[in-house]
Amino acid sequence: MARWQPDAPGRLAAAALDLFEEHGYENTTVIEIAEHAGLTKSTFFRYFPDKREVLFGGGTVTGLLVEGIASAPSTAGPLDVVADALDTLGRTFFTADRREFSRRRQAVLNATTELREREALKRIDLTASMIEALDRRGVPSLTARVAAQLGALVWEIAYDQWIDTGSPDNTDDFGTLARRALADVRATGALR
Structure with missing residues (x-):
C-alpha cells in the first residue's frame, strides 16, 4: 500500500487486527503493524500511543x-x-x-x-x-x-x-x- 493513501488510523487498526489474529497480540510489534499497513512507525505513533490503543x-x-x-x-x-x-x-x-x-x-x-x-x-x-x-x-x-x-x-x-x-x-x-x-x-x- 502506498504511504499517501488516506485513513492511516483505519489502515493501522486493520493491520493490527490481522496481525493480532495471525501471530497473537503479544507477538506483534508496532513496527510490524506499521509495515503491514504500508506506513512508518512514526505514523503509527502520530495516531496511537501504543499497540494496545490501536483497537x-x-x-x-x-x-x-x-x-x-x-x-x-x-x-x-x-x-x-x-x-x-x-x-x-x-x-x-x-x-x-x-x-x-x-x-x-x-x-x-x-x-x-x-x-x-x-x-x-x-x-x-x-x-x-x-x-x-x-x-x-x-x-x-x-x-x-x-x-x-x-x-x-x-x-x-x-x-x-x-x-x-x-x-x-x-x-x-x-x-x-x-x-x-x-x-x-x-x-x-x-x-x-
Whole structure:
C-alpha cells in the first residue's frame, strides 16, 4: 500500500487486527503493524500511543455518546437521553460495514488478558463520561449515575448481540438492539 493513501488510523487498526489474529497480540510489534499497513512507525505513533490503543478507537465512542447526550431533546428523561445517544452511536459508528471488524476485534480482546483489562477501563471511562454529560444537562447526580450505569449495561448487551454471528438478532442494526435491550432493562427494573 502506498504511504499517501488516506485513513492511516483505519489502515493501522486493520493491520493490527490481522496481525493480532495471525501471530497473537503479544507477538506483534508496532513496527510490524506499521509495515503491514504500508506506513512508518512514526505514523503509527502520530495516531496511537501504543499497540494496545490501536483497537480502542481513540475515544471516538465516548465522544459520540457525549455528543448524543448533549443533543438529545431537552424534554427527554435520563434513560431516553442515553437511548438517543446509543442511537447516534449506532448510526455513526456501529454501522453494518464495521460489524465484521468489531466481531474480530472482540475475539482478539477476549483472547488477551491485557486487552480485556483495557476494555474494562475504557467502559468505566465511558460510563463516567456519560455521567458528566448527564450532569451538564442538569440531571441530578444519583439519577445521572444510575442512567449512565444502565446505559453502559444496555450498550454491552446490544454490542454483544450485534457482533454475535450466531444470534438470530444479528441482522438488526445496533440502535434497534440497544432499544430492545433498554426495554428489557426497564422491564427487569419493574420486577418486584
